[in-house]
Amino acid sequence: xxxxxxxxxxxxxxxxxxxxxxxxxxxxxxxxxxxxxxxxxxxxxxxxxxxxxxxxxxxxxxxxxxxxxxxxxxxxxxxxxxxxxxxxxxxxxxxxxxxxxxxxxxxxxxxx
Numbered sequence: 589x590x591x592x593x594x595x596x597x598x599x600x601x602x603x604x605x606x607x608x609x610x611x612x613x614x615x616x617x618x619x620x621x622x623x624x625x626x627x628x629x630x631x632x633x634x635x636x637x638x639x640x641x642x643x644x645x646x647x648x649x650x651x652x653x654x655x656x657x658x659x660x661x662x663x664x665x666x667x668x669x670x671x672x673x674x675x676x677x678x679x680x681x682x683x684x685x686x687x688x689x690x691x692x693x694x695x696x697x698x699x700x
Contacts, residue, residue, distance in 0.1 A: 589654065594619035606699070611664040611672065618657035623682055623689050625650050653682025656689070670699035 596617025626647045660678025680689045
């Protein structure tokens, strides 16, 4: 699925959080998106005619969820009252195929 969409609600901690340079916050949300993961494995294949075993390395892939919900925390470092560099870490649970996903993020926030 080449799409990720998320709706979230956040709470900025402290009195007048946007007047400070360091702006911690919490958030919860959910959305639509897919998580893929791979792990290297060795496959042993036996040739039925000779009985010889061949070992081949491959990547085993798994696809988790199409939907997710989660929560996290972050901090915004204010460059001005309307511009901030944002660092966050969140934990999400996917479904219907269940997986726990940790999602670090960095970005730029522009206020209007």
